[in-house]
Each structure stands twice: as C-alpha cells, then as structure tokens.
Amino acid sequence: MCLGIPGRIVAVTDAARQMAMAEVSGVRREVNVACVASAPLEDLVGKWALIHVGFAMALIDEDEAAATLDALRELGEAQEALEAMAAGDAALGERA
C-alpha cells in the first residue's frame, strides 16, 4: 500500500477529472494524474509515473521505473499491487 508501483501513462481518459489510463506490468488501470499534471495533460502520455493507490504521485524516468519494478518484484510487492487492483475491480462487480 505504501510503496506504489511504476506505470506508463498511455492515454488521457477524462481531462476534466484529471484521469488517465496507465499500464502497470501489462495491466491497464485508470489513474488520477492531478499530482503530476502539466498543461496540456496530453504531455503526460508516454511518461512513467510512480502510482500509489490509483494516483500518479511522481514522474520518473524509464530506467528508474525498471529498477523500481525489479525491486518491487523481489519484495513480492509488485504482485501484491496487481492483486489489489484485481480485488478493486472485483469489488466494483460484487453485489452490484
């Protein structure tokens, strides 16, 4: 929950709400980009960000993203983050 995970911003999905699609270890997830926003928001596309609980919190370069992802995998935290994302998706479906 505290470590976050690197993801690559692939598209702006809702500029008014500052939402963008990020790709995290092959999984796509809509994230909030308010904390790293630049004008125009489209400039973020293609960049890497450290994503904490659905919010892009810092822009990082590609090498840093790769090194961070490696460290997270070794700690088992990358898997944990991906499982949490899947749990979040499941929760939206539950009893709905």
Place this chain on the structure above:
Amino acid sequence: MRYMEEFRDPKPAKAVLAKIAAVVDEIGATAEKPLHIMEICGGHTHAIFRYGLDKLTHPGIEFIHGPGCPVCVLPRARVDECIAIAERPEVIFTTFGDAMRVPGTQKSLIQAKAEGADIRMVYSPLDALELARRNPEREVVFFGLGFETTTPSTALSIQAAAREGLANFSVFCNHITVPPPIRALLSDPDMVLDGFVGPGHVSMVIGIHPYDFIAEDFGKPIVVAGFEPLDLLQSVLMVVEQIRDGRAEVENQYARVVPEHGNPVSIAAIADVYEMRPSFEWRGLGEIDESGLRIRAAYRGYDAEAKFGIGYGAAARVVEEPEGCACGQVMTGRLKPTGCPHFGKGCTPGMPLGALMVSSEGACAAYYQYGGARAAAE
C-alpha cells in the same frame, strides 16, 4: 554471505558495504557498543529483511525498526470503531487489503465480513468513489489509512466527491503523519538513537524539511532513502559519515524521486481537506499530540465520523493489548520480535495477535517471513 546472491549486481553493494565498515571502524562502534540507526518506513524494514542488510552491514550497526507501518500502529479501539461502521446495514465498507486482518478487541474486518458485513477490498479510494456512483441507495465508506503517501489520494477523492455532489460517499479518516512519533521517540530519555533512514515515498509528498527538527533540535542525522537495496546501503553510509564527521543534517539520497519541497498539488489537497487532531492514539506508542488528521468542517458531509456519530474515541480507550504482547517494546526498539513470548506461537502472520505481525512491513512479520531463510544461512 548468502544474501549477497540476492543482489542483481552485487559489486556496487560490496563496495558500499566496505565503505560503511571502514567508517564504522573509524567511529569505533562494535557489536557490543553499536550505533542505533532507525529505519522509519515499514517498506524499508521489509527490504532490510528481504536482503539481509542487517546481517551484511558491519556488526557495529544495529537497525531499530521504526513505527512507519500504518497498519501496525492502528489502535485496537480504532479497529472497533471501524467495524461498528462497517456492520451498519446501509454501509458498503471499502478498505485496502492490508487492513483486513488487523485485530480489534473482538474481531478483525475479515471476521466481520465473514459474519455478513458488506466489506470490500479495493485498490484505490477511486474504486470507492465508483462504488458510490453505482450504488446511490447505499452509503459507501472508505477506510482512509496511511501516512502522507496515501493522504493525498483520499483528500483528492473527497474533493472529487464534493465537486460531483456525491452525497453517499465518506471517509473514515485515520491518516497519520510521520514526524510526530519521531519527535516522541527522540524525547524519550530511554531511547538511544544515533541516526535515521528517512522514508522515501512519504518525503516525495512532504519534501525533506519536515525533518529539520531531527537535526536542529535533537542533533541527529537523517537521510531520506529509496527502497532499493543499494539505496538503503548508500543512505546508511551517508548516516554513518555524518556521525563520524559530527554533523547532523537532513540529506536526500532519493532526490531522483523526492523533491526538496515535496509535491505542491498533494500538499495543497491535504491542507484543503484535513486538519490536525489535538492528539491520536498509536498502537504501542500511546496518544501522540498533533500526529493524526481529521476532515475539516467544510467537508463534514464526507466525514464518516460525523455521518455515523462515531467521532474519535467513542470506543473505550485506552484498550489494553493482549496479555504478554510486546508490540510496544518491539516498536520502540527495546525488544527484538523473537523476544516476545507469543512470537511464532500464538502470533503468526496467518493468525496475528499483535499488529506487527499483520503486514509484511511489520517488524514481527518480517522476522517471521525471513526467519527460515535466515536460520539456514547462519
């Protein structure tokens, strides 16, 4: 040195370890008279155990595991208050998975869910917002938990709910801040800390200046660190170099992610939505002044405490910890996890008795998880 194999590239690590050893020898610290260095962040605790950094570094360094695991410091009374909200029939209670197994006085969230409460694990407060949009007839409550790293996410979610006029969304706020418990620990005359490895991702939000008091008021060095193993070793080197030189400064080893003044958008959102509580209870540490946040009156409609009349402290405090539980002593570095009578017996990650066994960032869980590998290596 089995742990060395765990590094993808052991050469740079070996070089830093040698430098650390040389500096520690210069200082004259030994296993009998070690330097006490506290890593504040639970992510760092986990990494130290995963890589066996405490075994690889000079025996004149002893790591003290700090209070930086938000799940571990959540008091039992607060878990009870949270379950009281979750068990209301109109509520969909949403939480990070980490919090599910934290024991309250009677039960944990996972037990409450088994008994029928509608409790759902989510990845993000944004999932909770979406649930609120899709279930207008239900009350969706998000369990806001964590240090400054996660505080902006709930602040921004509350702002978004307010903009949308989403009236069935609220946050049960348990956000806490890193600096106050460090001040409390440093003010404790029994505590002998020589320096700190500071949290990277918390600092990414707040910057490095909130730690100035550690250097200025208490004369201790602190180095903000990334959580890759080499980051940690480099930060330890920077701490011991400061000790050797008689310096006490706030240094930033993780400048590639941590800006000196933090993230302005996050800081503004936190200030807009939250204010300090006069005090907040930390498991193992007790009440600490101005260490926890609550939702400002302007956002009262999104405050689960106000909405459900729970407040802070409706449950009886201070709730005693289970008989013989040594969480408090472990958290303040007075006892190793293995020194607790429950360790590995009544208290395991599968059935945690104390909070330090709940999350992989808790010192006891880290000891337990990596203990087997460690015993084999020794």
